[in-house]
Amino acid sequence: MEREKMPSEFWEDQEWALDHYEKWMKEYPYHWIAVVNKEVVAAEKDPEKARKVAREKTGKRHIPIVYIEGHIHVY
Amino acid sequence: MSIRIDLYFKEFENPDLLEKGVVFPAIRLFTQIRFKTRKGWTDAYLAILDTGAPTCVLPLKIWSECDVVLLADHTLRGIIPKEECSLPVLVGKITCVLVDKERESDELEAIAYLAMTNDVPILIGFQGLLEVTRLYMDYRNKRAFLEIG
Numbered sequence: 001m002e003r004e005k006m007p008s009e010f011w012e013d014q015e016w017a018l019d020h021y022e023k024w025m026k027e028y029p030y031h032w033i034a035v036v037n038k039e040v041v042a043a044e045k046d047p048e049k050a051r052k053v054a055r056e057k058t059g060k061r062h063i064p065i066v067y068i069e070g071h072i073h074v075y
Numbered sequence: 076m077s078i079r080i081d082l083y084f085k086e087f088e089n090p091d092l093l094e095k096g097v098v099f100p101a102i103r104l105f106t107q108i109r110f111k112t113r114k115g116w117t118d119a120y121l122a123i124l125d126t127g128a129p130t131c132v133l134p135l136k137i138w139s140e141c142d143v144v145l146l147a148d149h150t151l152r153g154i155i156p157k158e159e160c161s162l163p164v165l166v167g168k169i170t171c172v173l174v175d176k177e178r179e180s181d182e183l184e185a186i187a188y189l190a191m192t193n194d195v196p197i198l199i200g201f202q203g204l205l206e207v208t209r210l211y212m213d214y215r216n217k218r219a220f221l222e223i224g
Contacts, residue, residue, distance in 0.1 A: 003109065003116045003172070003179065011176045014121060018105065022088050030194055046193050048136045062118050067134070067196045072089045072101040074154055075125055075132075075198055 006062045013038060014064035021068070029070025034063050043068075081175040082106050082124060082212070082219035104212065104219055106199055110141045111170035111182070117141075119174050120197055126210070128200030131187035133169070137197065138189040144168040151188050165189040173204070173221060180223045183207065 013035040017024070024033055024040070032047040033040045034054030042053035047065045054063045086100035107119040110133075117140065122131075132151070133141075144167055151162040167189050173180040185203025199205065209222040 001111075001115050006118055008176075010118065014107075014119070018083065018085055018121065021085060022090070025087075025090070032193065046136050047134065048140070064118070064121075066121055069196065071091060072087060075123070075128065075196075 004062075009037070010062045010064055014066065017064060017066045024066075024068045025070060028068045030068065032065050032067055034065050036060050036063055077222050077224040078178055078180055080106065080173045080178060080180060080221045080223065082221060084214060084217055084219060102214065106221065107174045108197065108199065109172050109174055109179070110137065112140045113142050116172075122197035122199045124205075124210075125198045125200055126205065128198050130166075130200045130202040131169075131185055131204060132164075132190060132195055132198040132200070133187050134190055134193045134195050134197065136193050138167070138169065138187070141169050143189065145189075146186065149188065151190070162195070163191050165191070171204075173199075173208075173223065183223075 016038045017035045028043040031043040032050040034042040034050040036058045041057050042050045044050040050065050051063055083105045085103050085105055089101045104124045105121050106124045108122045109119050110117045145165055147166045149164050149166050151164045169187050170182055170184055172182055183203055212219040
C-alpha cells in the first residue's frame with residue numbers, strides 16, 4: 001500500500017511542538033497535543049481523540065500528534 | 076543501498092531539579108516513525124530513541140490502529156522493581172518505517188510491547204529496529220542519524 005507523503009507544514013508543526021516542549025510540559029503534562037499552524041489546537045489523554053478534535057477544528061488531514069511528558073522520566 | 080534517517084536532539088530544562096538549584100539539560104534523542112495500519116499508514120510520530128530498551132513500546136490508541144499480530148501477554152518492568160510499578164502489555168509484531176522530513180526506510184518488522192494505556196511515549200528499542208541500523212550520534216555537533224541497509 002502506497003504511503004502518503006506528509007506536507008511541509010506537518011514537519012514544521014512537529015518541529016515547533018518539539019521546540020516548545022518545556023512549555024507544553026507545564027500546560028499539558030501527560031497529554032497528547034495536536035498542532036496546526038504553530039498552535040496547539042487539541043490536548044487530550046487519547047492521541048486519536050486529539051487528532052479527531054483537531055481535524056474537526058481545522059479541517060486538516062495531516063496533523064502532528066505529540067506526547068508530552070509531565071516530568072523527565074528515565075525509561 | 077543504505078538510507079540515512081536524521082535524528083533530533085532535544086534539550087529539556089528539568090523543572091524539578093531547577094527548583095532545587097541544580098541545572099543541567101536533560102537530553103533526549105528523537106526519531107520519527109510511521110506504522111502500518113489496517114487501512115494504510117499513520118502519519119509520522121515523534122518517538123524517543125532508547126538504546127536501553129530491548130523492544131519498542133507503543134501506546135494503546137496508536138497500536139490498536141496498527142496492523143498487528145498479537146503474540147502474548149506480558150508485564151513490562153521499569154526502573155523500580157516493584158509489582159505496582161509494572162505495566163501490563165501485549166506483545167505483538169508491527170510493521171513500520173523510520174522517517175525524517177525527506178526520507179523513509181524500507182518496511183521494518185518489529186516485535187513491540189503494546190501498552191494498555193495511552194500514558195506512555197513511543198519508545199524505539201532494539202528488537203527489529205535498532206538492531207538492524209547503524210547509529211551515529213554526535214551531540215556536541217548536534218548531529219545524529221540512523222543508517223539502514
